[in-house]
Every structure is written in C-alpha cells, then in structure tokens.
Amino acid sequence: MQFFLMGYIIIEICEIFTIGGFPLNGAVRRAFSAVHIAAIIATLWILMMNGAVGYQLVDDGTPLSIGLIFGSAAVLFIGTGYIALDTGFSWTTYWDSALDAPNRTYSLYILYQLVPLVFLVVFFILETVLVLRVLGEVKPMGYLIGAALLFAIGQIFQYVISVHICSRTNGAINGGMFETLFTLFSVVCIWQFWSSITEDDWPMAAPGGSTYT
Template sequence: MSTAYGNFFDFCRDTGSLHATLPVCNLFASSPSRGGSGFGNGCDLLGISLGGDRYLANLGSILCAGLAILISAFLLLRSNMKRAAVGRREMQLFLLGYMLISLCEIFTIGWFPLDGEVRRAFTAIHIAAIVATLWILLMNAVVGYQIIDDGTIASIGLIFGSAAALFVGTGYIALDTGFAFTDYWQDTVNDPNNRAYALYTLYQLVPLVFLVAFFVLEAILVLRVLGEVRPMLYLCAAALLFIISQIFQYVISVHICNGSNGAINGGFFSTLFTLLAVIMIWVFWSSITEDDWPMPASTGSTYT
C-alpha cells in the first residue's frame, strides 16, 4: 500500500486495523461500519468485550472526550465572565465547536456500539466540525487585530457564516462518500489505498494550514503589537501539546496497540493531549485579554 497524497489505508491500519481511531476511516469500504473486515493486518483495537462480536473498543477516548465537553463548558462560562476581553464571543464559538468535536469522538473514534450508518453520519459531522472549528480558531487570531470590532453582529455573523459554509460543504462531501447519495465518490470508497483527495485535503491539509496561520498571526500580535513574551509560552505550549497528540495518533499508536495486545492505542492519548492543547489556547487567549495591556481601544472595541 502507498502513503502518497490522498491515501488513507496505512493511516487507518496503524490507528486500529479493525476499530480505527482516525474518524475518516469509517467512510471507506474496508471499515466495519460499511460491512468491511478491517484495514489489513494491523493491530486490532479491541478494548472491552460486550459479548458476541461487540466491543467498547476505545473506552479511554470516550471518557476523555466526555471530560473535554465538561471542561469546555466550564471555560465557556469563564469566558462569559471576562466581559472586557477581546474576542470573548468568538472564543466561545470555538469552544462550542470543540464540544461538538468531542461529542462526535465518543461515537466515531471511541467506537461506542452503534449501527454502521449512524457511525458514518457522526463521522461526517465530526470531520465537518474539525474544519469549521479550526477556521473559527483562525478567525479568533484575526479578531485580535480589531479589523472589525469583536463581539458585534458583523464579526460574529462573518465568522459563524463562513464556518457554517465550511461545515456544510465538508459535511456533504463526507456524507456522500459514506452513503453514496451519488456515485461521484465511490471510486474513492472502494480504492484499495482508500485514496480520497478531497477528504485528505479537507481533513489533513486544511486544518494544518489554519493552525499554522493561527500560530503565526498570534505570535505577531503578541511580540510585535503587545510587545510581550509571557503569552508566547502558553501559545508554544499549546502547539507542543497538539504536536504530541498527533505523534501519538499517527506514529506511536500502533506500537501501543501491539504492546497492550489491542487493549489501547494512541487514540486516548491523542484525545487527551488535544484537550490539554485547547486548555492552553484558552489560557493564552485569557492572558492577552487582561485589562492592563498597553493597547489603545478602537471605537466599539472591548479593549480597555
């Protein structure tokens, strides 16, 4: 099999041959959610047997995703208390998006026992939510430059509207791939390499571009505009934690699975470190929206 651009087979095999912890894998013909027998001879993530052929394969990710929802709700409420903070509503939109991602994780990479069609529907929502939420995160960085006054109908409307467009577009491609509303994506589904250029671009490349752009814009804001260093520690910590989460997902996962005889893989650690990265993003945002930063306020802005 090939790991060339667009191919998912090796990724799916290495994140759980039968119960893959890469959500996009649920859309391909090899996935049990479509009646397939798994992705080659990789390590099978089995987790806890529920009797018969049913398994609660990834209990760790389920619990961690549930914790992520609770923590995100707490941060959302804390954000609401920071009434003078720049981008308060925009940050809350990001947290709501992350809560939706975490909810979907329970049913996609958590392998909560579900009918295959229901799992594919959650998978499509999951992928769409990732793209839309990371776009909202990028827009949070743009809001910091006060091009448009934060918290206004214009700001929230533009961010929510563009994120909704990305959500609908990405979700449609994922749904059509999983349910074959048309025959346009069926060559993708049945390709032995699970080659899916559109999904690969939307799921692997576009979020990475959004994240890098977010980091660069925030770094410029902190170092050049605010003239501070301390917030960069939080931003770099968030970036490092996210990188660690991806290493667990794509590199270490198969080795953890083999070492634990299929009891666990890198999916749990990926979910955990992603949660920690989100927390650090919130801490970073909170640190640059304190009232004592020496930045002049624009009309209608929440800078003080």
C-alpha cells in the same frame, strides 16, 4: 472564542462514536464521521478567524464580527459535511471511486488532514506576530508555544506511537486516548493564552490621570 470551545465539544462527542470503538451501525458511524470532519474544519476556521480578529480589522464582539465568523464557519461545516456524507452514502455517486480498493478518498484526506493543519499554522503565525510585534509582550507566548507542543505530542501519539501501544495491549487501547488528552491540554493553553491578551487583563487607566494601575 466561545464558538471555538463549542466546536471542540462537538468534536470530542463525535470522537466517542467515530474512533472510540463505540458499537454502532455502519450508517450511523458514517454520519458521525461526517459531522466529526465538518466540526474539525469549522472549529479550526473559527480559531484562525479569532487570530485575525485580534488585528481589529473588524471590532471584536460586534454583530458584524460574530456574523462573519459564525456564518463562514457554518458554510464550511455544511459544505464539508455534505462532501463527507455524499462520499459515505453515495448520494450522487460522484465520490464512488473512493469506495473501490484501495479506498483512497483524496477529498476527505485534504479536508481532514491538510486544511486543519493550514488553519492551525496560520493561527499560530497571526498570534505570534500580534503578541510580539503589535502588543510587544513575551509572556503570552509561553501559553501559545505550550499549546503547539502539546498538540504536536498528541499527534505523535496518534500517528506514530499508537500502533505500538495497540500491539502491546492486544488492541485494548491505542494512541487515540493520549491524543485526546494532550489535545485537551492544548485547548486549555489556548484559552489561557487568549485570556492573557484580552483587554480585560491589560492595565486600565486610572480615573483623572494618565498612569496605569
């Protein structure tokens, strides 16, 4: 889960320079945008893999588990980053069609919008089954549902309400600020959820007996 938090921090730093209105040279902004998209893919992949680790297919915290998660995330980060950079800087001209009107970059749309959504949905399904069917608990679901709702509210601000906020404030602010805030709250809920289902928080067997304290 620490890898997930590190990825989230990288995403937020990149957002300052990509959607935060920070004055930058065009080439620098394209580079930050590429890192931003790559970080989103890698971070949500890590989140999904953390959901799978809960089933103990591979022991959590072992070098094998960490290596698989970090290694696969690194591959996705590099691959996505390359596609985004090649699109923005036209290194191979393979993606040059996206630079012409109406500038529809289907590859980046899939990577930026659809793939992260799939990772999120799979994570929530995995964790719901784990908590309700495997652990037989209900309380952690409050954190998980809260995280999903807060994230959804943030996306509504970003894609639905933002245009109205922007027009009413003459472009001074938009929904991105609220999206960032609600996403932060969602990440906090995810962290609380994860803490509530880790072994350290479960009752431990008393020494010399079979009861739990």
